[in-house]
Amino acid sequence: MQVSPTRPTRPHRRRSLSSMASLAAATLLSIPFTAHATGYPDKPITLVVPFGAGGITDLIARATGKALSEQLGQSVVVENRPGAGGNIAADFVRRARPDGYTLMFATVGVLAVNPHTDVKVNFDSAKDFTYISLVGSTPFLVVVGADVPANTLPALIKLAQRKPDAISVGTAGVGSAPYQGMRIFQDVAKVEFLHVPFKSGAESVTNVVSGQVNMTFEATPQVMPFVTSGKLRALAVASPHRLSTAPQVPSTAELGFPSLVSGSVAGLIGPAGLDPAIVKKLNAAVAKVAADPKFKATLIAQGTEPAASSPEQFRKLISDENQRWSALLGAGNK
Incomplete structure (x- = not known):
């Protein structure tokens, strides 16, 4: 019986075909993103807010979304995803497709404070996000309930020093701006508060x-509104200067605590890998929004100062704050 000779294999040819297939697949995958960058946006954008409705982050995010919608010619739909101090929202955005249709109104607390707390985070602020622009900065007031026996900030500090953990502080969760204020207050005044987290600042x-x-x-x-009605007492604004929206409230700086500065700093981010053309278009839109007198008036009425920036400036701010909170909340300081 005659046996046909075995045809020799040609591994180099197979490798070549494989490489061509991979290149073709990569090219096909890149086409949708190029198209999106060219005609972006051609459908509604989802703006994820890491806290519940009614808090300052939510209010500013909704004002920003409305103004961006007018600039971009597409709806911007705000979606609240509260929980775990903002980590749930950040993880959701981290895993979203980087096509510019899922963005996040992110705060410094979520991106730079949470990684140094005991709450587990599933993201890396330096690697998992594309930074677009800062939007605004909101100094916070230090307020107490009407039944708290302290009419001034120094009196509150003395009360807390006499009874460690007796004064409870409500926040929007670990890492939130109110939480940051509490931690800075503790560090500056050498006191200890009892932390009580909620889903939002409003709560x-x-x-x-x-x-x-x-x-x-x-x-x-x-x-x-609660200060005016007597249900709350405003002891200070955690800022170097007084606010036009609360001119009667002294600043922490004038009370002798210049390093007690706290507030909400927020901006737009997207998943890592966002097309630079989309980033450029969104950054330009935010800059126009921040310069608009109507938008400025809306933010100022909320006690917020518009603060548009370049993507690089936003990224550097988060990097600097990461270092700051690593030192403040590092091992042995939590």
Whole structure:
């Protein structure tokens, strides 16, 4: 019986075909993103907010979303994803497709403070996100409930020094701006508070008003109506200067605590790998929004100062704050 000779294999040819297939696949995958960058946006954008509705982050995010919608000619839909101090929202955005249709109104607390707390985070602020622009900075007021026996900031400090952990502080969760204020206050005044986390700043304010917790840090729109009615007492604004929205409240700097500065700094980010053309278009849109007198007036009414930036400036701010909070909340300091 005659046996046909075995045809020799040609591994180099197979490798070549494999390489061509990989190149073709990569090319095909790149086409949708190029198309999106060219005609972006051609459908609604989802703006994820890491805290519940009603807090200062949510209010500013909604104002920003509305203004961006007008600039971009597409709807910007705000989606609240509260929980775990903002980590749930950050993880969601981290895993989203980097096509510019899922963005996050992120705070410094979520990106730079949370990684140094005991709460587990599933993201790397330096690697998992594309930074687009800062939007605004909101100094916070230090407010206490009407039944707290302290009419001034120094009096509150003395009260806390006499009874460690007796003064409870409501926040929007570990890493949130009110939480940052509490930690800075503890570090500056050498006191210890009892931390009580909620899903949003609005919820924490409600609980201070009802007497469930003693104090919080929040923006003027959330607390001044209660201060005016006598249900809350504003002891200071955690800022180098007084606010036009609460001119009667002294600043922490004039009370002798210049390093007690706290507030919410927030901006736009997207998943890592966002097309530079999309980033450029969004950054330009934010710059136009921040310069608009109507938008400025809206933010100022919320006690917030517009603060547009380049992507690089936003990234550097997060990097610097990461180092700061690593030192403040590092091993042995939590």
